[in-house]
Amino acid sequence: MERELYSKIIYFEDYSNKEIFDIEVEKEYKRIKQEYTDCIVTKEFYKGNNILIRVCKIESMQTKEEKQEEKQYLRDRSDGFKSSGKDRERTR
Numbered sequence: 001m002e003r004e005l006y007s008k009i010i011y012f013e014d015y016s017n018k019e020i021f022d023i024e025v026e027k028e029y030k031r032i033k034q035e036y037t038d039c040i041v042t043k044e045f046y047k048g049n050n051i052l053i054r055v056c057k058i059e060s061m062q063t064k065e066e067k068q069e070e071k072q073y074l075r076d077r078s079d080g081f082k083s084s085g086k087d088r089e090r091t092r
Contacts, residue, residue, distance in 0.1 A: 002056045005039060006032065012049035025051050 010028060015021040025043065032053055033041045039057045046052040 006055040
């Protein structure tokens with residue numbers, strides 16, 4: 001699952017020529033890449049010449065079984081009993 005952390009549109013019309021626009025896009029892209037080192041940073045075209053810079057973080061999806069195991073582990077740690085069905089035996 002991905003979660004969007006940041007997005008910014010850089011409009012081509014705000015700059016006098018293509019070279020200045022490209023320099024500003026690269027400068028912003030590098031700044032964002034340094035700020036969000038553990039995320040995916042992308043540059044995408046937005047409605048023609050404009051550029052959209054997005055930052056997404058990929059979060060792992062736990063399976064239902066992994067969630068149950070983690071829940072069970074936390075339950076076992078919290079009260080000192082090992083759960084196995086209906087009867088519970090003390091682990092300490």
